[in-house]
Amino acid sequence: MANLAQSQRWRLRRTGAGLRLGQVRAFGTELFTWADLLRLPLAAVRVYALYFPSRFDLPVDEAATSSLRLFGQQSSDTTSVDFWDPRDVHFSEALDLFGLRNPPALVLVTGLRAQAADAVGSADSLDSLYCISFADTAVLTDRERMAVAVNMAHEILMRCDSREIASYIRRRKIRALLAAIGHGAGAVRDELVKLHPSFGLPGGFSVELG
Numbered sequence: 001m002a003n004l005a006q007s008q009r010w011r012l013r014r015t016g017a018g019l020r021l022g023q024v025r026a027f028g029t030e031l032f033t034w035a036d037l038l039r040l041p042l043a044a045v046r047v048y049a050l051y052f053p054s055r056f057d058l059p060v061d062e063a064a065t066s067s068l069r070l071f072g073q074q075s076s077d078t079t080s081v082d083f084w085d086p087r088d089v090h091f092s093e094a095l096d097l098f099g100l101r102n103p104p105a106l107v108l109v110t111g112l113r114a115q116a117a118d119a120v121g122s123a124d125s126l127d128s129l130y131c132i133s134f135a136d137t138a139v140l141t142d143r144e145r146m147a148v149a150v151n152m153a154h155e156i157l158m159r160c161d162s163r164e165i166a167s168y169i170r171r172r173k174i175r176a177l178l179a180a181i182g183h184g185a186g187a188v189r190d191e192l193v194k195l196h197p198s199f200g201l202p203g204g205f206s207v208e209l210g
Helices: 037-042 057-075 091-095 123-127 137-140 143-159 162-170 173-185 188-193
Strands: 010-016 018-024 046-050 081-084 105-110 131-134 197-198 206-208
Touching: 018 081, 018 091, 037 091, 037 188, 046 057, 046 091, 046 143, 057 081, 057 137, 057 143, 081 143, 105 143, 131 143, 143 188, 162 197, 173 188
Parallel strands: 046 081
Antiparallel strands: 010 018, 046 105, 105 131, 131 197, 197 206
16 A cells, blocks of 8 residues: 555645655645655656755754765766755655655765666666665764765766665565675775665665674
């Protein structure tokens, strides 16, 4: 059964304080996912990073925000960084779309820019979408650990076969997933697992490592 956020249809609103959800009246029962919400921003990039703050202006928020802004400035235009507005009345629903329980959390999503123009928006392109999320405050607060987490996830999203990775997530093939990541991005299994990432698909389905 679809959860509340996935049974609604939303549009992305950009404000001075960050992103918000705007509710759209819709008919039918088609599942709405983060792939639908982020269709436009994902089309322009290869990696899309999105941070959900704690709503308490904690040290983790300052550390994560400053680190991510710097990361965005030091990256090419194929990588985009965004922040969610904690005052959004639909903040909980936005978290739910990504299968996240609580903030703070960081999500990195594979974009569509690397795919052929005629494939973007097709069923095949959506089958290759997945995200990597980090919700461990020990990782998000520590600048060096967060740098390792973001750089590793970024390389995975940039260099690995996205359709292969999504397929392993869908089938919960953890060993195959780790092997593909190691082969494609040179990620060290033990180092990656220590960061407690979750690999997710549109619709909230995910597998957690560590």
